[in-house]
Amino acid sequence: MSQPLNIAFLGLGVMGGAIARHIAQAGHHLTVYNRSMGRIERWQQANPGVPIRIAESPADAATGADAVLTCVGNDDDLADVVLGPMGVFTTLRRGAVFIDHTTVSARIARQIAVEARDLEVHCVDAPVTGGQAGAEKGQLTVMCGGRADAVEAAQPIMASYTKRIVHVGKAGAGQTCKMVNQIAFAGIIASLSEALRFAQSAHLDLDKVYEAISGGAAQSWQMDNRWHTMARDEFDFGFAVDWMRKDLGLTLDEGRSIGVSLPVAAQIDQIYAQVQAIGGGRQDTSALVRVLPRKGKA
Template identity: 50%
Template sequence: MSQSISTVAFIGLGVMGYPMAGHLARQGLNVRVYNRTVAKAQAWSQEHGGSHHPTPREASEGADLALICVGNDDDVREVTIGPEGALAGMAAGSLLVDHTTASAGLAEALDVACRERNIGFVDAPVSGGQQGAENGALTIMCGGSDADFARVKPLLTHYGKAVTLMGVAGSGQLTKMVNQICIAGLVQGLAEGLHFAEQAGLDQQRVIEVISKGAAGSWQMENRHKTMIADEYEHGFAVDWMRKDLGICLDQARQLQARLPVTALVDQFYADVQTMGGGRWDTSSLLRRLRAVGKT
């Protein structure tokens, strides 16, 4: 019999985790938070009323559900299976959900570690960026058992507009890889299209108004074309994060013997952007790279 979820731990209060945890607190849940930068955890508690704790283990003690949203595989390992990790404080029958975009192999390993402790596990990477997190409109791709997913889905809908079980543990991460692969090609295509329009002397805004109504339309076109035309990139999903994600995709592709020639090329274009000092620029800054190349 599944137990109700009333106390949750949220580990990682970055640009995504901070608002996601806030949505849970506004639903009346008892939210216990941990963040590596203590000041951020203190600020969250002052804003939302939940408690903050010095380690993931202490944040997770007594929690029915622990949610993780950190940077990469190593960060996830540290806050889950490390000596002061969440699993050390969680009780049998509780649930662990990892929202970090990480490797499928790590998700499978966490699933095993959780099963050994009679703890449920769901890998649940998200798409939608900071805006989606703040608006409670994320897309959440999940991997795990039907029973664990059924328990956690009602909680995830507080910040997810689409919450879908994709298969066994690791399937959520694999689906997120597909998402990032598709985005990489889309953004490069949009950057090239806008660059071409500019070089041809066309009104880029009018071009977008016309082609966005047809088969070329996309979320990236709708939400990024104005800032791209204005050469503004101090916002959105950082190039550094995208390169981390594409590295995961390319590693997995090698294991699967899947061919990702465009993804590998765009990954190198993002490396060029990093060399330009744009590691924290939005991923749409691929257009700035084309403009810079055109001037050389």
């Protein structure tokens, strides 16, 4: 980093809070905004001694900022904090950088990019993958959509919390790439859940099964990080089922808009609806295994 920047961060959730911490630790001047003041207070308690300015609104956060980053809930949340009457774009200066790390529709990403172009703001839709652990360790992968000059301007900021930054295409392409990720991710979780239930029903030693298959073609991040916790019925961590259903909903909508059938993703989405129905909405996506029958279980 050549010099500290004035950076505003909106949305101090599980992912956003960790990203904001890395930005502050990189030496930037950090302003934060969150609709819930309690979340800001918890962030301060978890990061004692980190200097921040607390903004009263998204517009206040963007005032004087060199860059604004968002990591909020959904399309409506993003539209409100960026395009609303007290949104970021009412005060963000010409030549500043706007980076959105929310997983949203490609449509809203493209809409924001058009508004940013008219304001002469560098705009990047930049959903991430790597989960809570990746955010905490500063090892996220970012898939970026936008103009090349915008991604170039954003890279020095994102470098403090990422291991890989990939410019995948024009505005909205980052979000579409995240949908590709979620299709593959959902399929891996579903097949891993079936494999685990099969092994349990066959009365195999699950540790030995993992040792045997994790070094070959079946190996995946999900297997390495979730096989043992799934075997112990531990799910109170990680990427929530509720958020996965939101992402799959966006993906299925985009598939319909471009004329692509996604039968496997649609089926897995419905299995996740069953997980929600038994109270697992806030549990990790690996909780999908909860609704698969286990032969011989009391």
